[in-house]
Amino acid sequence: MPGNRAVAYKEPGVVEVIDTDYPTFELKDGPGVNPANVGRKVPHGVILKTVATNICGSDQHMVRGRTTAPANLVLGHEITGEVVEVGPDVEFIEVGDIVSVPFNISCGRCRNCKVLKTGICLNVNPDRPGSAYGYVDMGGWVGGQAEYVLVPYADWNLLKFPDRDQALEKIMDLTMLSDIFPTGFHGAVTAGVGVGSTVYVAGAGPVGLAAAMGAQLLGAAVVIVGDMNEDRLAQARTFGCETVNVGEGPLQDQIEQILGVPEVDSGIDAVGFEARGHGKDADHEAPATVLNSLMDITTAGGSLGIPGLYVTGDPGAVDESAKKGSLSLSLGTGWAKSLSFATGQCPVMKYNRQLMMAILHDKAPIAKAVNAKAISLEDAPRGYAEFDAGAATKFVLNPNGYLTD
Template structure:
C-alpha cells in the first residue's frame, strides 16, 4: 500500500509500505477514502517533535471497512466509518470515565496516557494517510456512518479531530447561549471552535488571527474577525464588551504562537486570553503544548515551560481547562448534526487532492500560503499532476 512517509524536517514522500492487516480479533481494517492534513501534523513535519523517520502520518481518517477480526460484533464489512484520532481501548480506568484522550492501554509507556494514529509519542499506531488503516478495538473506535457517507465525506471526516476538538474548546470554556466568546487562532481548529460557539448560541464570537483568507472565512459564518497585525486584540475585545472582556475564550494556536513580526512566543495567546476574558471567566486550551521543545527559541520553551501571567489569571478568578479532545464524547452528536443538515464543517476545506499530491500540499499548508486553509486527501483520487 502507499503512505505519506516522513523523511526528515519538511520532507515527506509517498512510497509503498507494508500493507496494514488484521493483527488481533478485535481489529477492523479500513480502506481509507478520505484523510486530512492537520495542523498538528505540521509540528512533526517541521521536525519539532521526535517523530521517527520512516513512519507515516494521518490521524484524521474516514473510509470503508474491508475486513473485520473474529472478535468484532458491531462493525461490518462495507460500512463507512470515521475514526477518532484517539486510539482507545474502551475498558481502562480513563476510557471508562469517558477520557478516551488519555487511554492507559493504547499508550505503551506506563507513565504516560493517550494514543493516536501516526503521532509522535502517542504509541506505535500507524497513520491513515495511506490506502489502508488498522483500527484496534474496532467496535469501540469506529463511528458508523449512514447512507450519505460517501457523498458527505468532506463533512464526516472532520469528526475524526477538528470538529470535536473545536467543540471541546468551547466545552472547556463552558460556552453557553448568549455568551460573548473570543477565540485565538483561525486555523482549522479555531474555525471549528468559532463554528461550535455559534451552533451553541453564543451571541458574539470574536476570532483573532492575521491571515486574511482565514479571517474572511470566519466572517462568512457570522463571527467577528480581529486582525492582530492591525490592532491590539485585547483592546479590540474589551472595546466590544463594554470594557469587561469576553465571557469565555478558547486557545487554538499552541506552542508555536508568534507575534505579527514573526517572533515565536508560546505564552502569547495564553496571556492575551487572560486579559481578553472577564473576571471569573473561563478559558479552554486545545492548542498543542508539549513537555519538551528542543527547537524552541528560548530556554523556558525548550523545556515545555511558558511565562504565564499567573498573577493576573489568579487575580481575575478565572478557570482554565486544557488537553486533547476525547473525540468519542462528541462525535456521535456532531455526526447527527451533519445528518440533519444543521452542521456543514466542510466549509473549511480549501483543497481536495490525491495522496500523491501530499508532498506539495504539506509545503503549501506549512507555509500558510493564501487559500490553503484545510487539505483533504483521497487515496483513490488521481493526482492532478498526471
C-alpha cells in the same frame, strides 16, 4: 493482498509518499513504534480502505521539525474509511461499513475510557496515557494518510454512519469528525460557551474555525476570531464571525471596538506552542503569548478552553525552558480572576455522534467553514507546503478515489 501507499515524514520540511506494508492484525516494528507494542495482537481491530484522511496542523508541527518525530514515520490521524477486513473478535462492525475514526485510540476497558476520557486511555501507549495514529510518542500506531490502515478496538472506537449513500454525499463534512470538529467543539465546551456568550478564538486555522462554529452551535452571541493571516480571517467571516488581526494593535482595544468592553466571557486557544507575539512583537515566536493574552481578555470567573497543542519536547523552541514545554505563564492573573482552564486531547467520542447528527441534518456545514479541498494522496507534499505557507484551506487526501469533487 493489495499494496499500500502512505505519507511519511522524512526530515524537517520534507514529506514523501512511500510504498509501505499492507496492515495486519499485529503491530510490527517500525519508525516511532514503541518497542513494548511490537508484536501486539489486534484481533479486535479492522482494516479500513481509506475514504478520506486530512492534513492537520498537529501533523505540521512534526513536519516543521518541532517535535522528536523519527524519519519515515507514517503520518495521519484524521481518518474516515470503509471496512474491508474484520478481526476475529469484532462483533458489531461489518465489512462495507463507512466509519469515522476518532484520532485518539482508546481501549474501552480502562477506568478513563469508561468515563469517556478517551484522550488519556491507559492501555494503548506503554509510555503514558493517551495515543493517536501516526504521531510522535503516541505508542507507534501507524498513521492513516495511506490507502489502508489498521484500527484497533473497532467495536468501541468506530463511529458507523447510518446510511452509506448519505455518508458519501456528505463525506467532506463527515471527515472532520475524526478530529478538528470535535476538538474545536471541545474547546468551546470547556471554555463554558453557552447561549448569549461572547467568545474569543485565538487562531483562524482549521481547529480555530471549527471552534468558532462549535461556539455558534452552543448559542454564542458573538464569536471573535483572531489571527495575523488575512486570508484565514476572511474565511472566518464567511460564516458570521467577527475578526481581529492581532498584528495590528492591542487585542483588548480591538475587542472593545467590537463589543464595547475589552473582555469576553470565554477564551479558546487554537494556536498552541508555536504562538507568535501580538502587535509590535508579531515578528517573533513567543509561545506563552496566546495563553497570557486569553487570561487578560477573559472576564473574571470565565473559562479558557485550550485545544491547541502543547508539547514536552520541542527542539526548535526559542529557549531552553520552552524546549521542555515550560512557558512563562502569568498564572497570578488567572488566579486573581478565578479563571478555569481545560487542556489536553479532545475526547472525540464524547462529541462525535452528536456532531454527526448536526452534519447529517444540515445544521453544521463544517467543510465549507474550514474551506475543505480534496487532493490526491500523491499531492500530499504540495498540500503540506501550501498549508505551512498559510493557505486558508483544510486539505483532505483522497487515496482511493471516493471523493468526486
